[in-house]
Amino acid sequence: MIPYGRQIISDADVEAVVAVLRSDFLTQGPQVPAFEQALAAFCETPHAVAVNSATSALHIACLALGVGPGDTVWTCTNTFLASANCALYCGADVEFLDIDPRTLNVSVPELAAKLEAASAAGRLPKVLIPVHFAGLPCDMAEIAGLARRHGVAVVEDASHAVGARYGDGSPVGSGHHSDITVFSFHPVKIMTTAEGGAALTRDGALARKLALLRSHGMSREPEEMRGAPDGPWYYQQLALGYNYRMTELQGALGRSQLPRVPAWVDARHALADRYDQELAGLPLLLPWRGSPARSALHLYVVQLDEERTRVSRRHAFEALRAGGIGVNVHYIPVHTQPFFRERRAQSLPAAERYYARCITLPLHAGLTVEDQDTVIARLREVLQ
Incomplete structure (x- = not known):
């Protein structure tokens, strides 16, 4: 089976992880802080807080921004469940926004209205959580302007x-258009730490909150304590936090992988x-690639053109899987999930129409030309 996405692990990655296994620290050692510094430098921002998943990063991002009972968070329905669950x-509560049929990101006109x-x-x-679907950055300059006008905090999912750039050329994660940016390092993403994620911000106070929340709400820093410490062993719980820490193994793997992101x-x-060229004559709607922003191209998603083919998405999906092609579907609109539908019924027609005809094709930096030709x-066989 040719997978739609997969990790690339080099000998240097393996050696980095093995070195940690032979060291004194498997957790809370020097590797995670070093990875955070490297990631912050890569994204041209002052602060990166590494955690055990992007889901955890979204959760503590909301907490750090004061989200609680009685509040509402908005996000795009074309995303994974975690973008909503964090609220x-x-x-x-959570409410969903429809998509722009061209970019498949949140519809900015709908957001404004x-x-x-x-x-x-x-x-x-x-809080507003725009999602950079498939690696294409949303129009964050417009979104940030709207959010500032209404006093709404922004967390970029x-x-x-990772490795994408906004239309002005600055890296995603630089934080000029949002309060916090969240990355995922799951194995099918651009780079991996096995499981893992990070929250990046330009705000030092927010970074300290994020770091506190990822580790039980506990601090050993005397300047953060309420009252003098009893001694050098002392710590205080200052908030209700979680055990969302990244391990040293993951930090070492992330440090090893990060320099290869631009090439990937x-x-x-x-x-x-190549896909654009070879698929041009098929009854498909290909991904829009006319944005001034540079996508990280996490996914290559096509849509069946219903006006040019009678082949259903289900038939195409099953036939491709049977032929050894590990296609997938990204995403089932979150507002249509039973759990969310029972909380609040919403009709978001652009996302629903997109979902009914989308298929994700294999795309990752390790995909060979021979596999892509397959x-x-x-x-072609399925559609013609």
């Missing part, structure tokens, strides 16, 4: 977008160029 973990209506009704969200993104673009050939 519920804080006791808040919804914010105006919410402002008039006194029901503005506490950039789980797909370049490789994904080259493969996407994907293309099988897809």
Whole structure:
């Protein structure tokens, strides 16, 4: 089976992890802080806080921004469940936004109209979570302007977008358009720490909150304590936190992987160029690649053109899987999930239409031209 995504592990990655196994620290040692410093430098931002998953990063991002019972968080429905669940973990509610059919990211005009209506009704969200779907950055300059106008905090869910760049050329994660940016380092993403994630910010106070929340709400820093410490062994719990720490093994793997991200993104673009060329004559809607931003191209998602084919998405999916092509579907709109539908019924037609005809094709930096040719050939057979 040719997978839609997979990790690339080099001998240097293995050696980095083995070195940690032979060291004195498997957790809370020097590797994670070193990875955080490298990631912050890579993204041109002052602070990176590494955690055990992007889900954890989203959770503590909401907590650090004060999300709690009675608040509402808005996010795009074309995403993974974690982008919404993080609000519920804080006791808040969540509402979903529809997509732009071209970018598959949040519809900025809909967001603007919804914010105006919410402002008039006194029901503005506490936090907005735009999602950089498939690695393509949202129009964060526009989104940030809207959010600032209404006093709404912004958390970028950039789980797909390590190595991406905004339209102005600055790296995703630099933090100029949001309060916090979240990355994922799951094995199918651009780079991996096995499981893992990070929250990046330009705000030092927010960074300290994030670091506190990832480790039980506990501090050993005398300047953060309430009263003088009893001695050098002393610690205080200052907030209700969680055990969301990243291990030293993961930090070492992340440090080893990070320098290769630009080359991996370049490789994904080259493969996407081949897909664009070879699939042009098929009854498909190909990903829009006309943005001034540079996508990390975590996913290459096609949509069946219903006006040019009678092949259903289900038939195409099953036929491709039967032929050894590990296609997938990204995403089932979160607002249609039973859990969320029972909380609040919403109709978001652009996302629903997109979902009904989308298929994710294999795309990762380790995909060979021969395997890609097999994907293309099988897809032609299914559709023609």
